[in-house]
Amino acid sequence: MDASLFLIRAAAPEPIYRQIVGQLRRMIASGQLRPGDTLPSVREVAGFHAINPMTVSRAYCLLEAEGALARLRGKGMAVAAAHRRAQSEDKRLQLIEPHLRDIARQARELELSSEPVLRRLGELLENEE
Structure with missing residues:
Protein backbone atom coordinates (compact mmCIF):
# COMPACT_ATOMS: atom_id res chain seq x y z
CA MET A 1 0.00 0.00 0.00
CA ASP A 2 1.40 3.39 -0.88
CA ALA A 3 0.85 7.00 0.06
CA SER A 4 -1.27 7.69 -3.03
CA LEU A 5 -4.01 5.80 -1.16
CA PHE A 6 -5.22 9.18 0.13
CA LEU A 7 -6.81 12.02 -1.77
CA ILE A 8 -5.74 15.16 0.08
CA ARG A 9 -7.34 18.48 -0.81
CA ALA A 10 -5.27 21.20 0.81
CA ALA A 11 -7.79 23.92 -0.12
CA ALA A 12 -10.77 22.02 1.33
CA PRO A 13 -12.43 23.49 4.43
CA GLU A 14 -12.06 20.15 6.24
CA PRO A 15 -8.70 19.83 8.03
CA ILE A 16 -6.28 17.43 6.38
CA TYR A 17 -6.12 15.06 9.36
CA ARG A 18 -9.93 14.73 9.21
CA GLN A 19 -9.76 14.01 5.49
CA ILE A 20 -7.35 11.15 6.23
CA VAL A 21 -9.46 9.85 9.12
CA GLY A 22 -12.65 9.95 7.04
CA GLN A 23 -11.07 8.21 4.08
CA LEU A 24 -9.62 5.45 6.27
CA ARG A 25 -12.93 4.95 8.08
CA ARG A 26 -14.72 4.57 4.77
CA MET A 27 -12.10 2.21 3.32
CA ILE A 28 -12.26 0.03 6.44
CA ALA A 29 -16.08 0.11 6.54
CA SER A 30 -16.33 -0.92 2.89
CA GLY A 31 -13.79 -3.72 3.22
CA GLN A 32 -11.26 -2.08 0.89
CA LEU A 33 -8.88 -2.25 3.85
CA ARG A 34 -9.00 -5.48 5.82
CA PRO A 35 -7.72 -6.42 9.26
CA GLY A 36 -3.95 -6.75 9.11
CA ASP A 37 -3.50 -4.52 6.06
CA THR A 38 -0.61 -2.16 6.73
CA LEU A 39 -0.81 1.55 6.05
CA PRO A 40 1.87 3.69 4.44
CA SER A 41 4.20 5.23 7.00
CA VAL A 42 3.63 8.71 8.36
CA ARG A 43 6.80 9.82 6.58
CA GLU A 44 5.67 8.35 3.24
CA VAL A 45 2.25 10.02 3.37
CA ALA A 46 3.67 13.36 4.51
CA GLY A 47 6.35 13.35 1.82
CA PHE A 48 4.04 12.25 -1.00
CA HIS A 49 1.41 14.88 -0.20
CA ALA A 50 3.84 17.59 1.04
CA ILE A 51 2.08 17.88 4.39
CA ASN A 52 3.29 18.01 7.98
CA PRO A 53 4.07 14.55 9.40
CA MET A 54 2.26 15.52 12.62
CA THR A 55 -0.95 15.85 10.60
CA VAL A 56 -0.70 12.25 9.41
CA SER A 57 0.36 11.07 12.85
CA ARG A 58 -2.66 12.79 14.42
CA ALA A 59 -5.03 11.00 12.00
CA TYR A 60 -3.43 7.61 12.65
CA CYS A 61 -3.47 8.15 16.43
CA LEU A 62 -7.17 9.08 16.43
CA LEU A 63 -8.02 5.87 14.59
CA GLU A 64 -5.77 3.87 16.89
CA ALA A 65 -7.63 5.33 19.90
CA GLU A 66 -10.93 4.29 18.28
CA GLY A 67 -9.61 0.76 17.84
CA ALA A 68 -9.68 0.88 14.04
CA LEU A 69 -5.88 0.80 13.72
CA ALA A 70 -3.17 -1.02 15.62
CA ARG A 71 0.50 -0.20 15.95
CA LEU A 72 2.80 -3.01 14.82
CA ARG A 73 6.32 -2.92 16.19
CA GLY A 74 8.76 -2.16 13.43
CA LYS A 75 6.03 -2.23 10.77
CA GLY A 76 3.97 0.89 11.45
CA MET A 77 0.19 0.96 11.53
CA ALA A 78 -2.29 -1.64 10.32
CA VAL A 79 -6.02 -2.13 10.33
CA ALA A 80 -6.79 -3.66 13.73
CA ALA A 81 -7.25 -7.42 13.67
CA ALA A 82 -10.19 -7.10 16.05
CA HIS A 83 -11.90 -4.55 13.81
CA ARG A 84 -15.10 -5.74 12.18
CA ARG A 85 -15.17 -6.78 8.59
CA ALA A 86 -16.97 -4.72 5.97
CA GLN A 87 -20.04 -3.04 7.39
CA SER A 88 -23.58 -3.18 6.06
Missing part, protein backbone atom coordinates in the same frame (compact mmCIF):
# COMPACT_ATOMS: atom_id res chain seq x y z
CA GLU A 89 -24.72 -0.70 3.46
CA ASP A 90 -26.78 1.14 6.11
CA LYS A 91 -23.71 1.57 8.34
CA ARG A 92 -21.63 2.79 5.41
CA LEU A 93 -24.37 5.27 4.42
CA GLN A 94 -24.28 6.66 7.95
CA LEU A 95 -20.67 7.67 7.32
CA ILE A 96 -21.71 10.01 4.49
CA GLU A 97 -25.05 11.14 5.97
CA PRO A 98 -23.67 14.51 7.22
CA HIS A 99 -22.33 15.28 3.74
CA LEU A 100 -25.61 14.30 2.11
CA ARG A 101 -27.49 16.60 4.48
CA ASP A 102 -25.11 19.45 3.59
CA ILE A 103 -25.66 18.85 -0.13
CA ALA A 104 -29.45 18.78 0.35
CA ARG A 105 -29.37 22.04 2.33
CA GLN A 106 -27.16 23.74 -0.26
CA ALA A 107 -29.36 22.52 -3.14
CA ARG A 108 -32.43 23.99 -1.40
CA GLU A 109 -30.58 27.29 -0.84
CA LEU A 110 -29.70 27.36 -4.55
CA GLU A 111 -33.30 26.44 -5.42
CA LEU A 112 -32.18 23.35 -7.34
CA SER A 113 -34.64 20.52 -7.77
CA SER A 114 -33.57 17.02 -6.88
CA GLU A 115 -33.43 15.82 -10.50
CA PRO A 116 -30.29 17.71 -11.64
CA VAL A 117 -28.58 17.18 -8.29
CA LEU A 118 -29.20 13.42 -8.37
CA ARG A 119 -28.19 13.24 -12.03
CA ARG A 120 -24.90 15.00 -11.28
CA LEU A 121 -24.29 12.81 -8.23
CA GLY A 122 -24.85 9.75 -10.41
CA GLU A 123 -22.31 11.05 -12.90
CA LEU A 124 -19.77 11.64 -10.14
CA LEU A 125 -20.33 8.14 -8.75
CA GLU A 126 -19.77 6.64 -12.20
CA ASN A 127 -16.50 8.49 -12.81
CA GLU A 128 -13.50 8.00 -10.60
CA GLU A 129 -11.52 11.18 -10.12
Whole structure:
Protein backbone atom coordinates (compact mmCIF):
# COMPACT_ATOMS: atom_id res chain seq x y z
CA MET A 1 0.00 0.00 0.00
CA ASP A 2 1.40 3.39 -0.88
CA ALA A 3 0.85 7.00 0.06
CA SER A 4 -1.27 7.69 -3.03
CA LEU A 5 -4.01 5.80 -1.16
CA PHE A 6 -5.22 9.18 0.13
CA LEU A 7 -6.81 12.02 -1.77
CA ILE A 8 -5.74 15.16 0.08
CA ARG A 9 -7.34 18.48 -0.81
CA ALA A 10 -5.27 21.20 0.81
CA ALA A 11 -7.79 23.92 -0.12
CA ALA A 12 -10.77 22.02 1.33
CA PRO A 13 -12.43 23.49 4.43
CA GLU A 14 -12.06 20.15 6.24
CA PRO A 15 -8.70 19.83 8.03
CA ILE A 16 -6.28 17.43 6.38
CA TYR A 17 -6.12 15.06 9.36
CA ARG A 18 -9.93 14.73 9.21
CA GLN A 19 -9.76 14.01 5.49
CA ILE A 20 -7.35 11.15 6.23
CA VAL A 21 -9.46 9.85 9.12
CA GLY A 22 -12.65 9.95 7.04
CA GLN A 23 -11.07 8.21 4.08
CA LEU A 24 -9.62 5.45 6.27
CA ARG A 25 -12.93 4.95 8.08
CA ARG A 26 -14.72 4.57 4.77
CA MET A 27 -12.10 2.21 3.32
CA ILE A 28 -12.26 0.03 6.44
CA ALA A 29 -16.08 0.11 6.54
CA SER A 30 -16.33 -0.92 2.89
CA GLY A 31 -13.79 -3.72 3.22
CA GLN A 32 -11.26 -2.08 0.89
CA LEU A 33 -8.88 -2.25 3.85
CA ARG A 34 -9.00 -5.48 5.82
CA PRO A 35 -7.72 -6.42 9.26
CA GLY A 36 -3.95 -6.75 9.11
CA ASP A 37 -3.50 -4.52 6.06
CA THR A 38 -0.61 -2.16 6.73
CA LEU A 39 -0.81 1.55 6.05
CA PRO A 40 1.87 3.69 4.44
CA SER A 41 4.20 5.23 7.00
CA VAL A 42 3.63 8.71 8.36
CA ARG A 43 6.80 9.82 6.58
CA GLU A 44 5.67 8.35 3.24
CA VAL A 45 2.25 10.02 3.37
CA ALA A 46 3.67 13.36 4.51
CA GLY A 47 6.35 13.35 1.82
CA PHE A 48 4.04 12.25 -1.00
CA HIS A 49 1.41 14.88 -0.20
CA ALA A 50 3.84 17.59 1.04
CA ILE A 51 2.08 17.88 4.39
CA ASN A 52 3.29 18.01 7.98
CA PRO A 53 4.07 14.55 9.40
CA MET A 54 2.26 15.52 12.62
CA THR A 55 -0.95 15.85 10.60
CA VAL A 56 -0.70 12.25 9.41
CA SER A 57 0.36 11.07 12.85
CA ARG A 58 -2.66 12.79 14.42
CA ALA A 59 -5.03 11.00 12.00
CA TYR A 60 -3.43 7.61 12.65
CA CYS A 61 -3.47 8.15 16.43
CA LEU A 62 -7.17 9.08 16.43
CA LEU A 63 -8.02 5.87 14.59
CA GLU A 64 -5.77 3.87 16.89
CA ALA A 65 -7.63 5.33 19.90
CA GLU A 66 -10.93 4.29 18.28
CA GLY A 67 -9.61 0.76 17.84
CA ALA A 68 -9.68 0.88 14.04
CA LEU A 69 -5.88 0.80 13.72
CA ALA A 70 -3.17 -1.02 15.62
CA ARG A 71 0.50 -0.20 15.95
CA LEU A 72 2.80 -3.01 14.82
CA ARG A 73 6.32 -2.92 16.19
CA GLY A 74 8.76 -2.16 13.43
CA LYS A 75 6.03 -2.23 10.77
CA GLY A 76 3.97 0.89 11.45
CA MET A 77 0.19 0.96 11.53
CA ALA A 78 -2.29 -1.64 10.32
CA VAL A 79 -6.02 -2.13 10.33
CA ALA A 80 -6.79 -3.66 13.73
CA ALA A 81 -7.25 -7.42 13.67
CA ALA A 82 -10.19 -7.10 16.05
CA HIS A 83 -11.90 -4.55 13.81
CA ARG A 84 -15.10 -5.74 12.18
CA ARG A 85 -15.17 -6.78 8.59
CA ALA A 86 -16.97 -4.72 5.97
CA GLN A 87 -20.04 -3.04 7.39
CA SER A 88 -23.58 -3.18 6.06
CA GLU A 89 -24.72 -0.70 3.46
CA ASP A 90 -26.78 1.14 6.11
CA LYS A 91 -23.71 1.57 8.34
CA ARG A 92 -21.63 2.79 5.41
CA LEU A 93 -24.37 5.27 4.42
CA GLN A 94 -24.28 6.66 7.95
CA LEU A 95 -20.67 7.67 7.32
CA ILE A 96 -21.71 10.01 4.49
CA GLU A 97 -25.05 11.14 5.97
CA PRO A 98 -23.67 14.51 7.22
CA HIS A 99 -22.33 15.28 3.74
CA LEU A 100 -25.61 14.30 2.11
CA ARG A 101 -27.49 16.60 4.48
CA ASP A 102 -25.11 19.45 3.59
CA ILE A 103 -25.66 18.85 -0.13
CA ALA A 104 -29.45 18.78 0.35
CA ARG A 105 -29.37 22.04 2.33
CA GLN A 106 -27.16 23.74 -0.26
CA ALA A 107 -29.36 22.52 -3.14
CA ARG A 108 -32.43 23.99 -1.40
CA GLU A 109 -30.58 27.29 -0.84
CA LEU A 110 -29.70 27.36 -4.55
CA GLU A 111 -33.30 26.44 -5.42
CA LEU A 112 -32.18 23.35 -7.34
CA SER A 113 -34.64 20.52 -7.77
CA SER A 114 -33.57 17.02 -6.88
CA GLU A 115 -33.43 15.82 -10.50
CA PRO A 116 -30.29 17.71 -11.64
CA VAL A 117 -28.58 17.18 -8.29
CA LEU A 118 -29.20 13.42 -8.37
CA ARG A 119 -28.19 13.24 -12.03
CA ARG A 120 -24.90 15.00 -11.28
CA LEU A 121 -24.29 12.81 -8.23
CA GLY A 122 -24.85 9.75 -10.41
CA GLU A 123 -22.31 11.05 -12.90
CA LEU A 124 -19.77 11.64 -10.14
CA LEU A 125 -20.33 8.14 -8.75
CA GLU A 126 -19.77 6.64 -12.20
CA ASN A 127 -16.50 8.49 -12.81
CA GLU A 128 -13.50 8.00 -10.60
CA GLU A 129 -11.52 11.18 -10.12
